[in-house]
Structure formats: C-alpha cells, structure tokens
Amino acid sequence: MEFVMLNKDEHTDARLGTIRTPHGEVSTPAFMPVGTQAAVKALTPEQVRGLGAEMILGNTYHLHLRPGHRAIADLGGLHRFMNWPGPILTDSGGFQIYSLGALRRIEEEGATFQSHIDGSRHFLGPESAVEIQESLGSDIMMCLDECIAYPAARHDAKIALDRTARWALRCKNSRGGDRQALFGIIQGGVYPDLRRQAVDQIAAIGFDGYAIGGLSVGEPKELLLENLAVTAPLLPEDRPRYLMGVGTPEDLVEGVYHGIDMFDCVMPTRCARNGLLFTNGEKVVIKNARYREDGSPLDSTCDCYTCQNYSRAYLRHLYVAGEILAMVLNTIHNLRYYLRLMERIREAIRRDRFGDFRDGFLRERGAGGDVSSRCADQ
Amino acid sequence: MEFVMLNKDEHTDARLGTIRTPHGEVSTPAFMPVGTQAAVKALTPEQVRGLGAEMILGNTYHLHLRPGHRAIADLGGLHRFMNWPGPILTDSGGFQIYSLGALRRIEEEGATFQSHIDGSRHFLGPESAVEIQESLGSDIMMCLDECIAYPAARHDAKIALDRTARWALRCKNSRGGDRQALFGIIQGGVYPDLRRQAVDQIAAIGFDGYAIGGLSVGEPKELLLENLAVTAPLLPEDRPRYLMGVGTPEDLVEGVYHGIDMFDCVMPTRCARNGLLFTNGEKVVIKNARYREDGSPLDSTCDCYTCQNYSRAYLRHLYVAGEILAMVLNTIHNLRYYLRLMERIREAIRRDRFGDFRDGFLRERGAGGDVSSRCADQ
Numbered sequence: 001m002e003f004v005m006l007n008k009d010e011h012t013d014a015r016l017g018t019i020r021t022p023h024g025e026v027s028t029p030a031f032m033p034v035g036t037q038a039a040v041k042a043l044t045p046e047q048v049r050g051l052g053a054e055m056i057l058g059n060t061y062h063l064h065l066r067p068g069h070r071a072i073a074d075l076g077g078l079h080r081f082m083n084w085p086g087p088i089l090t091d092s093g094g095f096q097i098y099s100l101g102a103l104r105r106i107e108e109e110g111a112t113f114q115s116h117i118d119g120s121r122h123f124l125g126p127e128s129a130v131e132i133q134e135s136l137g138s139d140i141m142m143c144l145d146e147c148i149a150y151p152a153a154r155h156d157a158k159i160a161l162d163r164t165a166r167w168a169l170r171c172k173n174s175r176g177g178d179r180q181a182l183f184g185i186i187q188g189g190v191y192p193d194l195r196r197q198a199v200d201q202i203a204a205i206g207f208d209g210y211a212i213g214g215l216s217v218g219e220p221k222e223l224l225l226e227n228l229a230v231t232a233p234l235l236p237e238d239r240p241r242y243l244m245g246v247g248t249p250e251d252l253v254e255g256v257y258h259g260i261d262m263f264d265c266v267m268p269t270r271c272a273r274n275g276l277l278f279t280n281g282e283k284v285v286i287k288n289a290r291y292r293e294d295g296s297p298l299d300s301t302c303d304c305y306t307c308q309n310y311s312r313a314y315l316r317h318l319y320v321a322g323e324i325l326a327m328v329l330n331t332i333h334n335l336r337y338y339l340r341l342m343e344r345i346r347e348a349i350r351r352d353r354f355g356d357f358r359d360g361f362l363r364e365r366g367a368g369g370d371v372s373s374r375c376a377d378q
Numbered sequence: 379m380e381f382v383m384l385n386k387d388e389h390t391d392a393r394l395g396t397i398r399t400p401h402g403e404v405s406t407p408a409f410m411p412v413g414t415q416a417a418v419k420a421l422t423p424e425q426v427r428g429l430g431a432e433m434i435l436g437n438t439y440h441l442h443l444r445p446g447h448r449a450i451a452d453l454g455g456l457h458r459f460m461n462w463p464g465p466i467l468t469d470s471g472g473f474q475i476y477s478l479g480a481l482r483r484i485e486e487e488g489a490t491f492q493s494h495i496d497g498s499r500h501f502l503g504p505e506s507a508v509e510i511q512e513s514l515g516s517d518i519m520m521c522l523d524e525c526i527a528y529p530a531a532r533h534d535a536k537i538a539l540d541r542t543a544r545w546a547l548r549c550k551n552s553r554g555g556d557r558q559a560l561f562g563i564i565q566g567g568v569y570p571d572l573r574r575q576a577v578d579q580i581a582a583i584g585f586d587g588y589a590i591g592g593l594s595v596g597e598p599k600e601l602l603l604e605n606l607a608v609t610a611p612l613l614p615e616d617r618p619r620y621l622m623g624v625g626t627p628e629d630l631v632e633g634v635y636h637g638i639d640m641f642d643c644v645m646p647t648r649c650a651r652n653g654l655l656f657t658n659g660e661k662v663v664i665k666n667a668r669y670r671e672d673g674s675p676l677d678s679t680c681d682c683y684t685c686q687n688y689s690r691a692y693l694r695h696l697y698v699a700g701e702i703l704a705m706v707l708n709t710i711h712n713l714r715y716y717l718r719l720m721e722r723i724r725e726a727i728r729r730d731r732f733g734d735f736r737d738g739f740l741r742e743r744g745a746g747g748d749v750s751s752r753c754a755d756q
Contacts, residue, residue: 042702305422317415324419328420
C-alpha cells in the first residue's frame with residue numbers, strides 16, 4: 001500500500017491524497033460504505049461503485065462467524081466472493097466483540113465471546129484476527145483492539161489502551177507478508193492524555209496507517225470532537241488516518257478539518273432503510289404524510305438515480321407499502337449524499353478552500369435538519 | 379392497441395405475434411412480471427427491462443387502496459409514478475377482492491369489501507374499475523369479473539359467469555375512449571360447457587383482447603389444463619389471449635401450446651424471495667447446506683447478472699444472513715429464467731418447431747425438479 005499526499009489545505013489540517021492498493025486507488029478523504037456481511041446492504045457492487053465509492057469495508061467478526069473465513073478463502077477470497085473488484089478494508093472484530101459478543105471475556109491472550117447468531121463460543125486474538133483477514137484477502141487489515149464502553153474510568157481506559165498496544169505488536173509480528181496493509185488503532189477513551197500515550201505506543205511500533213477507534217460509542221458530541229482534535233494531529237503525517245465508525249455528515253467535515261483521510265459508518269445505509277434521508281435542505285422522514293402527493297425529487301440538487309427518476313410521493317409509497325425497492329432507492333440516495341459530500345470536500349481541499357467549505361456546510365446544516373440522531377433509534 | 383400475428387406454428391396452436399401499445403411493442407407469447415404496488419418487487423425498472431420484460435402488470439386493487447389512483451393520476455399516471463416507460467397492463471381488482479378482500483359482498487351493482495390494509499370499506503363496480511384504470515393510464519385495462527373459489531357448485535359458477543358478462547358490457551360502455559385497450563375475462567370455473575358459454579357471451583360484446591380467469595385458484599393441475607385446452611381455442615383468433623395468474627414454467631409452455639399469448643404470475647418473484655430458484659437442471663433451494671461451499675453459478679446455462687457474477691455459496695450466504703441483496707439477485711435470476719423461456723418459446727414458434735420444443739422441455743423438467751409446489755407454501 002502506498003499513500004501519496006497531493007495537497008494540504010493552506011488554512012486547515014485537511015489533506016488531499018491517494019491510497020494505492022493491490023485492487024486500485026482510493027482518493028482521500030474517502031468514505032467507505034459498510035459491507036458487513038460481504039454486501040453493502042440492498043445494493044449490487046456495480047451500484048455502489050456507480051455512486052462513487054472506491055473502497056468498502058467488510059467485517060471480520062461477521063464473516064468469521066458466517067460463512068466463515070476459510071470458506072471465503074476457498075472460494076477465492078472476499079473480493080471474488082462478493083464481486084467487488086476494488087479495494088476492501090476489513091476491521092478486526094474488536095468493535096463487534098465489544099458491541100455484539102455476548103458474555104465476552106477479554107484476557108491477555110485475546111477475547112472469548114459468544115456468537116450473536118447462535119451462541120456458539122469463539123476465540124479471537126491478535127494472531128487469529130490477522131489470520132482471518134489474511135484469509136479474506138482484504139487490502140487493508142486492522143489490528144485487534146480492545147474497545148471500552150462510554151463512560152469508562154480512566155484506569156480501565158488505560159488498561160485497554162496498553163493491551164491494545166501489546167496486541168498491535170503481536171498483530172504486526174504475525175503477518176505473513178506485506179501485500180495486505182496493516183493499520184494500528186488508537187484507543188484511550190475520552191482522555192486526551194491517554195490518547196496521546198496511545199499514539200506514542202502505536203506509532204512506535206510502526207504501521208501502514210493509523211486509526212482512531214473508540215469514539216462514537218455514546219459519548220457527547222463535544223467529547224468526540226475534543227478527542228478527535230487532540231488525537232488526529234499527533235498521527236504520523238505520511239500515513240493515512242482513519243476515523244473508525246464516524247459518523248454524521250458534520251462529523252466527516254470535522255474529521256477532515258483535523259486531518260482525517262478515511263471514514264466508515266453505517267449511518268447512510270441504516271438511515272436509508274429506516275426511511276431517513278439526507279438532503280442539502282430540509283430533513284426528510286419519508287413516511288410523513290406531507291410527502292404523499294409531493295411530486296418533487298427528494299433533493300433537487302442531487303444527481304443520484306433516485307432523485308433523477310422518482311418523486312417523494314413514490315418513495316413514500318414504496319416505504320409505507322414495505323417494498324424492498326424502497327430500501328434500494330433510499331440507500332442509493334443516502335450513499336450518494338455521503339460520497340458526493342466527499343467529492344465536494346476533496347475539491348475544496350484541492351483549491352485550498354476547505355475552511356470556507358466547512359464554514360458554509362456547518363452553517364447550512366445548522367439551518368437544515370439533522371436526521372442522524374433519529375436514525376440510530378430506529 | 380394493435381395485435382399482429384407473425385406466425386402460427388405449423389403443428390400446434392402456438393402463435394407468435396406483436397402487441398402495439400401507446401408505450402411500445404410487446405413480443406408474444408409474453409410473460410409480464412407483476413408490479414403489484416407500482417414496483418416489481420426488489421428490482422428497479424431498468425433491471426426489469428434489462429431482463430427482457432416488455433410489459434409489466436399493475437394491480438388496481440392495491441393501487442386504489444394505496445397510494446390511491448387519484449394521487450397517481452395527479453402525479454402524471456402510473457408509468458411516470460413508477461418510472462416504467464413501457465407498456466403496462468392493469469388487472470381489474472376482481473381477483474384481489476376474491477382473494478384478499480375481507481367481508482366482501484358481491485351484488486349486481488358491484489363489490490363491497492374491506493381493505494386488507496386497514497379494514498376500511500370500499501366499493502368497486504364495473505364503472506369504477508374502468509375509471510380507476512383510466513386514472514392509472516395503463517395500456518391494457520381488464521374488465522371487472524367475479525372470481526369464484528374452487529371447488530364451486532355449477533350453479534354458483536353459472537351465476538358468476540353471467541354476472542361477469544353483464545359487468546363486462548358495463549365496463550365497455552363506461553370507457554372514456556379507446557387509447558387504453560380493454561380486455562374481457564372468461565370465467566366458468568372448471569366446467570367446460572360453462573367456459574364455452576362465457577366465451578360466447580364475452581366475445582359477443584367484443585373486446586380488444588380476451589383473458590381466461592378463474593384458473594390456478596386451487597384446482598388440480600388436470601382441471602386447469604383441461605379447461606385451458608377447451609377455452610383457449612374458442613377465443614377470437616385475431617385478438618391477444620391472456621391466461622391470468624398462471625403459472626409454472628410448464629404451465630406457460632402448455633398455455634402457449636393451446637394458443638395463449640400473454641401470461642403473468644407472481645411465482646418467479648415470490649419464489650425468489652423465498653430462496654427457491656428455477657434452473658434448467660436440478661431444483662435449487664438455496665438455503666440448503668449443500669450449497670455452502672459451492673463455487674459454481676446457480677445455473678451454468680443462464681446468462682443473467684446473478685449467474686454471471688456470483689456463486690451458489692454467495693447466494694446461500696446472503697439468503698441465510700437475511701441480506702436484501704439476496705432478494706435482488708434471486709429475483710433477477712428467476713425473472714430471467716421466465717423471460718428467457720419466453721424467448722426460447724418465441725424462437726421455436728418462429729421456426730415452426732414449438733411441438734418439439736414442448737416435448738423436450740416437459741421431458742427435461744420432468745427429470746429435473748419443480749420448485750413451484752414449494753414456493754406457494756412459504
């Protein structure tokens with residue numbers, strides 16, 4: 001993997017770059033649609049690519065449990081299995097063990113947990129997390145990390161970040177080669193000084209890229225932004241920086257402002273399936289009766305297939321009628337909204353105007369609605 | 379609407395033709411995918427068209443209840459509402475009142491029934507059935523008919539067919555113009571002599587096309603085939619003949635054999651969503667564990683997107699994992715199976731070889747499996 005920085009915004013920490021992987025290039029800052037179970041929910045790979053996505057994310061925890069990483073390896077690897085020829089990043093499973101694994105027990109050796117599917121017992125350690133990701137054949141692998149809940153005592157956050165650093169070293173030592181990149185993960189909860197310690201530890205080991213984990217786990221927005229602002233600038237400048245599992249469109253803009261290059265989040269796809277749609281103007285909860293006879297497109301400024309061909313009335317009808325096509329069309333729109341936002345961000349950085357872009361965007365979004373807080377609840 | 383017969387098979391009653399409508403031509407014999415609620419379930423119109431479909435079906439009963447035919451008319455009609463620029467046939471609602479409407483009461487004036495959605499009371503008569511379909515703007519409208527259950531006493535079948543004939547005349551008299559074609563429907567249960575009476579009554583009124591209704595409502599396959607064989611040849615030769623709601627691939631071949639030009643059925647799309655897939659060889663119930671590591675395509679003889687790009691193992695994984703994409707990929711395959719069958723049927727008629735085609739097809743299918751009986755149960 002190679003990371004080339006093309007421009008650094010004159011007035012902010014925003015960076016424009018390119019990540020070169022064995023399966024193609026990715027323009028950064030990039031948003032990666034989430035393909036948890038070897039599919040970006042509701043869409044074909046061609047549809048995802050057509051929306052402007054260059055890299056997608058696959059989930060180690062889910063694919064390990066079903067259909068199993070060895071089955072995927074036998075079938076030619078994850079790219080071939082899911083018919084996605086472009087770059088894939090796989091997470092390590094650490095976050096899902098924290099959020100989904102029942103009765104988990106974290107020890108120095110690794111994590112023992114019960115499957116959320118059938119309750120079967122599994123073990124995931126740093127070495128097996130790498131082994132699974134090598135079987136899947138992703139372009140970018142993530143180190144196994146220990147996620148902690150919010151709120152967590154400083155003492156517990158410290159224990160987790162130290163263990164995450166020891167696990168990171170074991171991950172690096174267990175790789176079978178360097179065709180697949182490996183990223184280290186910065187933990188440290190909402191304690192800025194612990195975040196600094198984590199950066200020192202992980203950067204000292206040395207990775208192909210660095211991710212900020214353990215944010216967007218329930219903490220107030222101010223703490224997310226504070227810890228992002230403290231951590232991002234400390235990360236090695238010549239490597240991609242990835243803010244994991246974040247977030248709203250505003251969060252993406254803030255992340256870029258602080259120098260983040262990569263994002264992933266289920267928000268656009270999950271909100272879409274719940275009928276909550278991102279637009280440049282008002283917030284659209286598509287089931288509302290006010291859209292029943294609304295012949296206008298969802299977002300008249302949007303160039304997506306959905307906005308070019310369908311009315312709000314039709315989208316409302318499909319959603320209320322429980323049609324699968326509602327999920328498809330809504331997902332197309334929300335993903336395009338995110339990916340188009342990234343295009344606008346990259347263009348702003350190219351022109352050294354990202355600060356202005358950010359000001360305008362936050363002002364505009366402040367005036368419009370924000371569907372994000374409702375999405376997670378549904 | 380215009381119907382041009384291009385060839386009549388030398389050895390059977392099979393016919394090759396073209397139906398010209400205000401929204402384009404349809405090659406017959408044709409299979410029409412069902413778009414009950416203004417969407418062919420799980421697919422975009424472009425996907426449906428790409429599979430070879432030329433005309434689709436919309437359901438008057440469903441669209442009348444939700445979102446309402448006046449709303450669709452105000453939004454520019456059904457074609458524009460659902461982004462399907464090609465021909466559309468709408469049924470009259472008679473079958474759904476029979477199969478879905480709770481507490482229905484059929485009187486000479488029309489049918490009073492409760493919505494399957496919210497229990498609200500509605501009235502549908504011959505005139506309002508036409509009015510609704512004119513609002514929708516379909517290319518082919520169907521007369522309101524009275525469907526009866528199987529088994530039904532001869533006396534009841536006779537009452538229903540006589541009423542269907544009186545309603546058919548009222549439908550014809552209430553049309554506002556002839557831009558939209560209107561088809562009459564032949565009822566008569568499983569009584570061949572009643573079927574003959576019905577043809578006489580309906581043909582005497584005179585319609586743009588003729589449909590056989592009231593079959594595939596639970597009667598044994600032998601009775602379906604017997605009544606089809608009796609009825610189809612009696613229908614006016616110079617008009618399209620439509621066998622409503624039928625059926626399995628074998629049924630389609632048998633229908634064509636007896637001179638049917640048009641078919642619709644939920645079987646390919648519904649089976650797809652239940653993971654039951656039509657192939658030229660074995661029957662495929664995709665959730666079966668035997669496909670877990672099967673890297674071969676669903677049907678190596680199929681040219682569809684699904685078979686060209688995915689393995690059985692992947693399709694099984696998506697289905698078991700509950701991914702929406704399973705519905706999409708399965709529907710693409712099953713619809714393509716049906717539409718490709720129609721292409722092969724048309725080619726056989728063109729070459730005056732339909733008899734041979736039928737023999738070979740029924741032999742092959744007899745040897746292979748038949749998913750159809752399982753589909754309806756799930």
